[in-house]
Amino acid sequence: MTPRTAAAQVEVTVDGRPVLVRPGTSVAAALLEQGRWDFRVDPVSGRDRGPYCGMGVCLECEVTVDGRAHVRSCLERVRAGMRIDTAAGEDA
Amino acid sequence: MSGYDAVVVGAGVLGAATALELAEAGLSVLVLDRGAPNREGSGTTAGNLHIQAVHTRRPGQAVPLDSEGLLPAQKAADGLWAQAEERLDADLEVRRNGGFMVAETAEQRQELRTKHVWERRAGLETELLDGDAARAALPLLGPTVTAATWCPHDGYANPLKAAPAYLAAAGRRGARVEAFTPVTGLERRGAAWRVRTPRGHHDTPVVVNTAGPWISDVGALAGVDLRMSPVAIQMHVTVRERPVLHHLVQHIGEGMSVKQVTAGNLLLGGGWPARRMDLDGRSSAGVAGLAGNVAQAARILPFLARLRLLRMWAGPLAATPDEMPVIGPVPGREGLYVAGGTYAFTFAPLWGETLGRMIRGQSPRIDVSAFAPDRLTAPAGGADTAVPAHTEKGTAPC
């Protein structure tokens, strides 16, 4: 039932660490497949937040992509060589 | 139907502050508002506490105000804001961290020097800085800033909290608030006023008109012509940021104020005209004002260009023909008082106290005779002294 491994994986960096991800997915999907649910830190409570609506409305899935802050990861596609930084990465 | 010692018309910050003053003195007070309390000018303002001399024109303002003439009131208001949270037993997010008023052109630098002299004369502590000194004090300032005055007393408070806190404090001292209750009539009955509303009437010796953009309409109910002009202006706010700007930043030559509010959002204002004033519904903010305000603010504080706009909104204010505040008893109308006009948020604690003292026959903390309503009720001298060009008077009932 898991997707058959087809296209070659591409390398991106997540919070500075190189990881292999499936091409053609959203950035959110790539992070979730890494087991990551801590996309951003809520500025009021200081607690982790993860993607919620999956369609660009809630803005809970915002990450930094190639230095561009506040990218909605559910609407952005991964590309080989992409640099993805979550809140955890920014604080590091 | 019922009797009160005073009826306050308008539950904005001025009405709320006045109601508290009167309730504290033991008067029975009723506050009426045509809509929800604090929904119009008082709740939509930027919440600046302007203590150093202000710039003299909003964008689009026809008549410059007498900036020097406001200084004693600003100084007095500063002292009252310092005590406001303790007095109201509420967190109003008052931040008195000081502010810069910047200049770019030679003419603006001259204005800063002039105002600095006035400030010293008024006993208000400010400092005149050249561009580099200003940037050393506030490295966020951009390269076009050639001078600034620094006033350690400037600040801001949360306008969404101030009037509600005043109303709550007044309520604890027995004042009643009736929202969504427009005043439909003001009639003289012997020594008292009969205040009519759709829900019945109230008899009172004292009526306080703090109706903001509807001041003229409420005045008209009492047969008095108060020449005020409603104007709608707009504000812009960014997404929350980490603390970066601790001071109020204004411009001496242009309408501009920028600060970071307690929640972390950067609030951009400066009196830019709204797209549309709608005194029956909601005024709406426009893109022209947004573009103008953001362009100037990002020139003075370039870091703003990398932030995101979260929201913009518009709200009305009531301007006098000379752009100065109005406060005091209405001539020829015993027991009718009015307060409003320029910088009402900054002056709210002072005007509340002032009206309270006047109504109880005491003398106010500062001389406010220059702001007396008689200059608005006097017949106009000629066509050219009529309402300024920026008036687009609404047709709202009060």
Added chain:
Amino acid sequence: MSADTFAPSLPAAAELSADAAVVGAGPAGLAAALELARGGLDVLLLDEQAEPGGQYYRRPGPEVLDAVGDHRPEGGRLVARVRAAGVRVLSGHTVWGVDDDRRTLLAASPGGAALRVRARWVVAATGAYERSVPFPGWQLPGVVTPGLAQHMSAEGVRLGRRAVVAGSGPFLLPVACALLERGVRVAAVAEAGRPYTPGPAALGALRFPARLAELASYAARLARHGVRLHQDTVVARAHGADRVEAATLVRFSDPGEVVARHDVDLLCVGYGFRPQADLAQLLGCAVDRDPATGDTVPRLTPAGRASVPHVYVVGEAAGAAGAPTALARGRAAALDILAASGRAPDRGERRRLAVRMASLARFTRLTAALYPAPAELVPALARRLPGSALVCRCECVTAGAVRGAAAAAGGSDVPAVKGGTRAGMGLCQARECGPALEALRADGPGTGAVPARVPLRPLPLAAVLGPAPGEDA
């Protein structure tokens, strides 16, 4: 002084013009754009996603489609026809507002540059988003909307090991099936209503056996996998410290009765879809409150024409009714525009379309009758929220704080509650907490709905400023 004294609204903004601008490239927007282009109009199609398709035809990249299959291939075919018809498709462009003329659309390009779009006709096909109702713990990572679960499953992601799908509406069943297909164990599906033991009111739906068969096939698949389908059941709480760890389900009709507690690492909760009508509002179109859903919906002719005659609202933005209706509404609006432009389309075609839309509308009504009406469901859920639960997840405002502000001295309305608490004033601008916020404020005078405001999405100020000197737009 009026604002227009202040010259160019957006410095150095690029300007595009077209006969028709369609906003939103979901089924309705695609159908409208295709029909308009075929009728000879010059059409611009703006969409904020990376690829056209909207939510319904949302397509991952070709590599993913190769690997996991394309569950809606008709979407790809429609997009291809739209492109072939000569529609100018601007993906990655977020329409964030309307200029002061209330006509020119303002958009930001993927690079953040400002763009002004002027068109004789504007078709708002801005879609819908899921109706959320807060519950304690809904802010925990791992709590998502069913829509997110479906999208991520379509992208081939196995979102968790064990899930509960809850809320109300027909959408819950296919989402549970999509999760199963990715190897997620679905502990239970919880539906607030009792749609699957229908009463007499629902029997009319039997006239549409094909659509019912679809639901029945989902239900059968769930049964085969041993998924419990709880009716009259809602999520009372999500448990967990930094991620969701468990969910407690209770009876909707008797919240004191615990139905089950499941250990889960994924909890999908949604209560159907709400039209996204804010662009139409910014364009000055009249709106009403839909009494059954409580949603703000534009006032439209059957062909989708709004109270502002050059504006049409189509698809889910006109009222959530599903993809077949969205496609039909898109076409109907396009044919209406073509007729108004003097390019008389085939009368018979318009008539056939009207008949089909009437039939679809009947089905939508009957389906809706199976499930609890949101206008009653949302307030019922909001009322029982414990005071400590977050209503506004962006600004972390609790139900207790909202109730306090709603009861403020002298009366209150929705904007006053927002102002007093900051609820609905965060990043999502009340799109997630809006229904609960409106429900928590007791009835009374003043504004009962969250107003539409510019910008429609947080907007980089750079897009307002235009390019810096020496910089490319």
